[in-house]
Amino acid sequence: MIVRKRPNAFLLLFLLRGGVIQRIWVQLVMIGLMSLAIVTAHHFFPDVVRGVNPAPFALIGIALSVFLSFRNTASYDRWWEGRKLWGLMIQTSNDFARQSVVLDRDGVLNPARQALLTQVIAFAAATVRVLRPGEKKNIGDTPLARLSPPEAILTEMTAQLGQLLRDRQIEPSESYALNRHVATLCAAQISCERLANTPLPFAYTLLLHRTAYLFCFMLPFGFADFLGWGTPLAVMLMAYTFFGLDALGAELEEPFGLMPNNLPIAAYARAVEINMRAAMGETDLPEPIRPDRYVLI
Template identity: 30%
Template sequence: MIVSRNLSFQQVLFYAWKSLLYFSTLSIAVYFLHYELAIPNLTVPFEAVALLSTALAIFLGFKNNNAYDRWWEARKIWGMLVNYSRAWGREVLTLGIDESGKPSEELAQWQRRLIYRHIAFVHALRVFLRQRRAYNKYQDEFFETSNTYDDIRPFLTTDEAEEVLAKDNPPNYLLMIQGRELQEAYQRGWLSDYRFVKLSQTLTEFNNHQGMSERIKNTPLPRAYSYYSRIFVFLHGTLVPFAFVDFLGVFNIPLAMLINFIFLSLDQIGERTEDPFENRPGDTPLTSISVTIEGNLKEMLGETDMPEKPAMIKGIVL
C-alpha cells in the first residue's frame, strides 16, 4: 500500500511509458505534417474533442469509484480479521479451563497450538490470495519479500505442515484442524457447551473473512469497464493533437501530452486499484497486517520473540 504523499516518477513511467511514447510521437507527427508539409484539413473540431473529454471523465470516474470500493472492502475485511484474531487469542486463553482447577501443562500446550495454528492460517491466507500473480521485473527490484507457504512452517509441526500444504486450499484446511482440536477439548472437559460454541463461532468468522476475500480475488470488476476505458483513452488521446494544432502550433505538443497524461493516469489508477490482492505497490498491505496479528498473538502468549515488521520501501508498505 502506498502511504507516501509523493509518488516516484519511476513508478509512473513503468506503467505509462509506452502510451506516453505513442502520444508524444503522434503529437510531433501531427505538428510536422500540418506545418512542415502543409497538409490541409488535418484538424478535428475542438467541440467534438471537448465533448468526448467530458464523457470520458465521467466514465473513468465511475470506474475508479467502483475500483476504490473493492480496495476499501478488502482493507475492511482484513481489519476485521485483525479484530477477530485478537478475540480468538483471548478466548482460547480464557475459555479453556481444566476441571481440576490447577494449571495444566497439557492445556497450555493446547492453547499455544491453537494460537500458533491461527498465525499459520493468517500467513497461509495471505499467500493463498497472492500466489497466482507473476512478479514483474520492477516489482522484483523493490519487493524482495517472502510470499510462499514456507512462512507457515514455524507455526506447525512438520507432519501437520506437510498435511496442510498437500491440500488445494491450505487456509481452509487449517480451520478444519482447529475445529477438530475444539472438539477434542470439549470431549476432555476443557470446554463447556457454551464455550465450545463460542469458539466455533469465531472460527466461522475466519471462514467468512476468507470467503469475502476470495470473492474479491476471483470476481474482477466487469471486464468491459477495463477494456472500453483503454479503448476510449486511446481514441481520445489520438484525437487531442488534431484539435489544438491549428491554434497552438508547436505548443500543441506539450499541451496534448499533459491532457493525455491526465486521462491515462485516471485510467491506470482504476486498473491498479480494482484488484487489491495482487501484491502490487498500491494493494492491501497483507504482509504488514499478517505480521501485526502474529505479534499481537505472541504477546498474548507472553512471548518475547516478536516478528520484525516489514520496512517501508520507497513510501510503500507491503
C-alpha cells in the same frame, strides 16, 4: 501500500515512487511524438493534414471522465473492502486469543491453546499465499489442504475445539464462542478470495482503454490550429490524466497484488503473528514489516 507523510506541493510535482508514471511513460512518449508529427505535417502541408473543430472533443472528454470516475470508484471499493476484511481478520484473531485464555490454568499456558494460536498464525500466512500472485498455493497432504490451505487450518482448529469440548476442558458456551470466531475468519478469507478471483468485467477495461487511446490519438487534430507547437505538451498532459487514471484503476482492482498501491497483506499477517505470540506470553517477538522506500508490502 505507500506509507509516508504528505510532501509539500513542490515535491509532489517530482515524486515517482507510488505514482503511475513508470507504467505509462512509454504511452506518453508515443503520444507526444505522434502529436509532434501531426503538428509538423499540419504546419507544412495544411491542405493534406487538416485541423478539425475542437468542440466535440470537450463533450467526448466529459463522457470519458465520467466513465473513468465510475471505473475507478468500483476499483477503490474493491481495495477498501479488502482492507476491511483484513481488519476483520486481525480483530477476530485478537478476540480468539483473548477468549481462549479460559483454557489456561493458574496463569500457565495450556498446550492446547498454544496449538490453536499457532494455527491462527499459520492461517494468516496461508491466506497471504493464496491471495498473492506468484505464491505457492497448494500446501499440504490432504485434499482440502491442497485445495484451500486456510480452510484446512480452520477445519483442524474446529476439530481441536470439538476435542476440548469432549474432554470437558471448555464449556459448551465457550466452545460456541470460539467456533464463531473461526467461522468469522473463514467468512473473511472466502470474501478475500472472491475479490481476488472475480475482477471487474473485462468489457469495462477494454472499452475504457480503447476510448482513451482513440481520444488521445485524435486530440492533436483538434489542437493543431489553436495551440500550434504547444499541442504535444497539451496532449501529453491530457494523456497523463487519462492513462494514469486507467493504470491506477487497474492497480486498485487487484487489492492483494504486489504493486505499490496494493494492500500490505504480508504486514497484516505479521501483525497477527505478533499479537498471537504476545498472547502466548512470548517476549522475543518478530519485528513488524517496515516500509521499504515508503512501500509496505
